Amino acid sequence: MSSKCEQCIIRQFNSLKALTKDELLRISGCKTSKFIKKGEIIFEEGETLNGVYCVKDGICKLSKLSANGKDQIVKLVVKGDLLGQRSLISDESVNLSAVALNDMEVCFIPKVEIFGNLKNNSDFSMDVLKQMAHDLKESDNVIVNMAQKSVKQRLAEALLYIHKNFGVNKDGILNVVLSREDYASVVGTATESAIRVLSQFKKEGLISTTGKQIKLEDLEGLKRIE
Amino acid sequence: MSSKCEQCIIRQFNSLKALTKDELLRISGCKTSKFIKKGEIIFEEGETLNGVYCVKDGICKLSKLSANGKDQIVKLVVKGDLLGQRSLISDESVNLSAVALNDMEVCFIPKVEIFGNLKNNSDFSMDVLKQMAHDLKESDNVIVNMAQKSVKQRLAEALLYIHKNFGVNKDGILNVVLSREDYASVVGTATESAIRVLSQFKKEGLISTTGKQIKLEDLEGLKRIE
DNA sequence: ATTTAGATATGATAATTGTCATGTTTTGTT
DNA sequence: AACAAAACATGACAATTATCATATCTAAAT
Numbered sequence: 001m002s003s004k005c006e007q008c009i010i011r012q013f014n015s016l017k018a019l020t021k022d023e024l025l026r027i028s029g030c031k032t033s034k035f036i037k038k039g040e041i042i043f044e045e046g047e048t049l050n051g052v053y054c055v056k057d058g059i060c061k062l063s064k065l066s067a068n069g070k071d072q073i074v075k076l077v078v079k080g081d082l083l084g085q086r087s088l089i090s091d092e093s094v095n096l097s098a099v100a101l102n103d104m105e106v107c108f109i110p111k112v113e114i115f116g117n118l119k120n121n122s123d124f125s126m127d128v129l130k131q132m133a134h135d136l137k138e139s140d141n142v143i144v145n146m147a148q149k150s151v152k153q154r155l156a157e158a159l160l161y162i163h164k165n166f167g168v169n170k171d172g173i174l175n176v177v178l179s180r181e182d183y184a185s186v187v188g189t190a191t192e193s194a195i196r197v198l199s200q201f202k203k204e205g206l207i208s209t210t211g212k213q214i215k216l217e218d219l220e221g222l223k224r225i226e
Numbered sequence: 227m228s229s230k231c232e233q234c235i236i237r238q239f240n241s242l243k244a245l246t247k248d249e250l251l252r253i254s255g256c257k258t259s260k261f262i263k264k265g266e267i268i269f270e271e272g273e274t275l276n277g278v279y280c281v282k283d284g285i286c287k288l289s290k291l292s293a294n295g296k297d298q299i300v301k302l303v304v305k306g307d308l309l310g311q312r313s314l315i316s317d318e319s320v321n322l323s324a325v326a327l328n329d330m331e332v333c334f335i336p337k338v339e340i341f342g343n344l345k346n347n348s349d350f351s352m353d354v355l356k357q358m359a360h361d362l363k364e365s366d367n368v369i370v371n372m373a374q375k376s377v378k379q380r381l382a383e384a385l386l387y388i389h390k391n392f393g394v395n396k397d398g399i400l401n402v403v404l405s406r407e408d409y410a411s412v413v414g415t416a417t418e419s420a421i422r423v424l425s426q427f428k429k430e431g432l433i434s435t436t437g438k439q440i441k442l443e444d445l446e447g448l449k450r451i452e
Numbered sequence: 453a454t455t456t457a458g459a460t461a462t463g464a465t466a467a468t469t470g471t472c473a474t475g476t477t478t479t480g481t482t
Numbered sequence: 483a484a485c486a487a488a489a490c491a492t493g494a495c496a497a498t499t500a501t502c503a504t505a506t507c508t509a510a511a512t
Contacts, residue, residue, distance in 0.1 A: 064366065066374035074366050090359035095366055118355070119348050126344065129351065132358040133316035139365035140290065140300050140321055146372035147414025148292035151469070180490065188373025190470050195491060211478070212489090377499070406460065416500050421461060437508075438459090 004028050005107075010056050013080025015127040023117055023124075032108045042083065042098035042106070049094055051110040053083040058104025059166065059176055062096040063185065073186045074142075076101075076176065078166060085128065086135075088114060101176065146188055154187045155197050156225040159207065163216050173213045230254050231333075236282050239306025241353040249343055249350075258334045268309065268324040268332070275320055277336040279309040284330025285392065285402055288322040289411065299412045300368075302327075302402065304392060311354065312361075314340060327402065372414055380413045381423050382451040385433065389442050399439045 005028040011017055019027070036042060036058070043049060045064060055077060062075040062083075074096055077083060087094045088111055118125045145154060159174075166176045178186070184194035198214075201207045206221045207214055216222060231254040237243055245253070262268060262284070269275060271290060281303060288301040288309075300322055303309060313320045314337055344351045371380060385400075392402045404412070410420035424440075427433045432447045433440055442448060 064370045066370050068374055070374055072370040072373050074369055086359045086362050089355050090363065091356075092363070095363045118352065122345050122348070122351065125348065125351050125355065129315050129344070129355055129358065130317075132355065132362060133312045136312050136358060136362050136365060137316065137318070137321045139362060139369065143300055143365065143368050143372060144290045144292050144298040146369055147298050148294055148296055191489095192471080192491085193469060195489095196469095199491070417459095418461085418501080419499060421459095422499095425461070 003033070005031065008056070010054065010080050014054065014082050015124060015131055016054065016082075018123040018127040019117060019121060023121065027109055027113050030110055030113060034106050034108060036100045036104040036106060038100055038103050040100050042100065042104075043094055044097045045094060047094050049084045049087050049111075051108050052085050052088055052114055053098075053106045053108055055079055055081050055083060056105040056107060058100060058102040058106075060098050060100045060102075060104060061182065062098055064096050071185050072188060073182060076162070076166070076186075082131075085114075086132070089118075089128075089132075101178070101182075150226075151187060151189045151193055152197050152200075153225050154189075155183065155194060156201070156206075156222045158183065158186050159201075159214070159216060160219065160222055163219070168215070172215045173210075174215065177212050177214075179212060229259070231257065234282070236280065236306050240280065240308050241350060241357055242280065242308075244349040244353040245343060245347065249347065253335055253339050256336055256339060260332050260334060262326045262330040262332060264326055264329050266326050268326065268330075269320055270323045271320060273320050275310045275313050275337075277334050278311050278314055278340055279324075279332045279334055281305055281307050281309060282331040282333060284326060284328040284332075286324050286326045286328075286330060287408065288324055290322050297411050298414060299408060302388070302392070302412075308357075311340075312358070315344075315354075315358075327404070327408075376452075377413060377415045377419055378423050378426075379451050380415075381409065381420060382427070382432075382448045384409065384412050385427075385440070385442060386445065386448055389445070394441070398441045399436075400441065403438050403440075405438060 005011060005016070005024045006021060011019075011024075016024070016027075033056075034053075042053060042060060057079055059079070060077045060083075061073050062077060063071045063073045066072055077098070083098055083106070084094065118128065145157065149157070162174050162176045166174065168174055180195050180198065181191045183198070184191040187194060198207070198209070201222075202209055204221070206216070206218045206225075208217050209215070231237060231242070231250045232247060237245075237250075242250070242253075259282075260279075268279060268286060283305055285305070286303045286309075287299050288303060289297045289299045292298055303324070309324055309332070310320065344354065371383065375383070388400050388402045392400065394400055406421045406424065407417045409424070410417040413420060424433070424435070427448075428435055430447070432442070432444045432451075434443050435441070
């Protein structure tokens with residue numbers, strides 16, 4: 001019993017908003033809904049996808065295994081994002097692995113539907129194109145940051161990024177809860193280094209922590225990190 | 227007196243190949259041809275573009291100024307590539323600066339033409355989409371490399387990348403000639419570090435140099451760098 | 453041919469980051 | 483509650499990379 005895409009609010013946050021009522025009805029008919037538990041793998045590097053996932057709830061990480069055996073987290077995915085678009089479009093195997101950081105709810109939309117709409121609805125394809133263009137810009141900016149900034153700067157920016165894009169709960173604690181290892185993997189450093197920098201931020205009053213939970217105490221201070 | 231796009235071979239290498247004869251004729255009518263000297267700026271970060279550049283000849287670098295004042299080269303552009311697509315599509319100012327590394331010849335195609343074709347020719351928009359999807363994958367891979375690999379590894383890979391994608395002349399010398407500063411800027415390190423690593427490669431017989439010209443002497447050796 | 457600015461090269465040293473060892477805390481399981 | 487496993491934390495040290503100083507080489511301009 002799948003609910004109706006026409007009434008799904010999530011769709012407003014991604015390219016599916018450009019679809020017509022008829023197109024949405026068709027998708028409603030063939031999509032499948034899935035619940036994914038924290039830590040579960042949605043797909044893995046090298047797999048072939050036969051559709052895209054629309055994230056209804058929860059957060060996941062997109063990562064790639066480096067030659068040295070360490071995982072690099074390339075992106076964090078919010079509610080509303082589409083997963084697997086890129087691989088679908090270029091008709092290649094998936095380049096990144098997706099792992100749930102929370103319990104998630106996703107809808108799987110088959111490839112044929114997406115391609116049909118890309119071909120026939122230029123509003124939709126234009127929106128997908130815009131989304132990709134935006135992602136590409138973000139990626140280029142990440143490259144520059146990785147290449148030019150220190151671990152301390154990158155970690156400060158990662159915290160600010162999560163704060164801005166995923167928000168905080170009523171107590172001011174970041175909605176995304178990452179392990180220290182995951183932070184290291186976002187920033188591209190050793191786990192111990194990430195731990196050390198977070199400890200330093202704590203000492204300096206820039207953040208406070210309760211277990212894995214992190215609260216940003218001084219946004220301006222974090223922005224000033226050099 | 228602009229030559230005809232219909233007869234331009236370059237177009238086979240980019241998304242313009244998906245255009246119809248009529249569409250190409252229209253572009254022929256409104257495009258402008260430009261010669262750009264080595265070192266000249268094609269466009270700079272923050273500018274607004276009113277079209278895309280189709281690279282007919284020559285090579286250029288796309289770079290971004292980091293907060294620390296250093297340039298990071300994000301991509302090298304070959305003959306056949308389109309410049310400025312991304313910014314045009316997302317309707318934002320340009321994120322990267324483009325500077326000629328050679329004497330170049332480019333054609334400028336106005337925004338309206340591109341958008342018209344994106345809207346009306348789904349083969350064209352699909353091809354642009356594919357190109358962007360491919361670029362996005364490449365960018366993600368670069369992020370992983372920047373984050374996880376050493377300067378030595380990154381420089382070896384940069385040399386191999388240039389070898390593979392831009393080729394060599396009759397003497398086996400890389401077709402792309404970069405200054406040591408540019409190499410540092412590709413790899414994301416200090417100029418002195420880039421120089422040192424290149425010197426080391428030379429000592430180890432992996433490369434040979436004559437001034438700025440570099441020849442790869444041992445491809446397999448470079449691939450094995452750790 | 454000489455000058456000169458810029459690029460290349462290398463040494464010395466400092467700063468950053470990674471690795472290994474080890475201890476503590478947290479978490480989940482029986 | 484007791485235990486084991488995992489995550490977190492920190493010290494000591496090694497490796498990598500950046501910075502500063504200075505020397506040499508190259509290429510362009512006079």
